[in-house]
Amino acid sequence: FVPLLLLLAELGCSAQPTYPWKDAVTNRKLTCQQCPPGTFVAQHCTRDRQTVCKPCPDLHYTQYWNYLEKCRYCNVICEEKQVEVQQCNSTHNRVCQCQEGYYSEMEFCIRHSECPPGFGVEKLGTPFENTQCGACPRGFFSSSNSSTKPCQPHQDCEQQGKGTHDQHHDTLCTSCKLGRSNGTQGP
CATH class of the missing domain: 2.10.50.10 (Tumor Necrosis Factor Receptor, subunit A, domain 2)
Structure with a gap:
């Protein structure tokens, strides 16, 4: 059967x-x-x-x-x-x-959104979806508008015994840690 x-x-x-x-x-x-x-x-x-x-x-x-x-x-x-x-x-x-750099919304091609400083691309835009952005976590930064760049890791100043960082800029490593002087005196 x-x-x-x-x-x-x-x-x-x-x-x-x-x-x-x-x-x-x-x-x-x-x-x-x-x-x-x-x-x-x-x-x-x-x-x-x-x-x-x-x-x-x-x-x-x-x-x-x-x-x-x-x-x-x-x-x-x-x-x-x-x-x-x-x-x-x-x-x-x-x-x-x-075309590349655009996605479809209501039958129109719209430019992919740019993530602002302090935010990075979590998912790249496609011809069908817009860019997805997310706030940069501690230890990462984004200093420019971008529709393609994820958050970048800060330089590891602590390991070098230098400076600190924030989510909008890369670390600027200095000889002095925050709150300490380098031994020079002001006027």
Whole structure:
């Protein structure tokens, strides 16, 4: 019983898709075979002949098994700040996405946000998502606006016996630790 079930399932999966059609001459209802992607129905089936499929002309496509009488026109045009990532071909329409440094929001390409000083990039922007920023943790800094740079580690002044740091700038290592003098006296 199980082998029979598997055989039927395999036959069902590999069978060519069909569609109902009414023969104009005989008025009989027929089951016609669909055309594969990249083709269209040139002639519907009759009781004596299977469906006749023809390839899509240039700049036209069909993406799925179908019974269309003509292929769809490749109508996607890449807009400003978009690049073509897939050319129009017989099985797919043209595909566009935002160029590097931009992401798509409500069908517009918007420049990736820059993280301000004190914040670094936690996740780079993609053509589909904006940059994600996060505050620099203790021991790290970011001194400029950037849509690509993560927080940078401070120099290890403590190890050198020198200065301290904050989240907006790199460490400026000095000979004196905060709150101590270097032995020179003022006027």
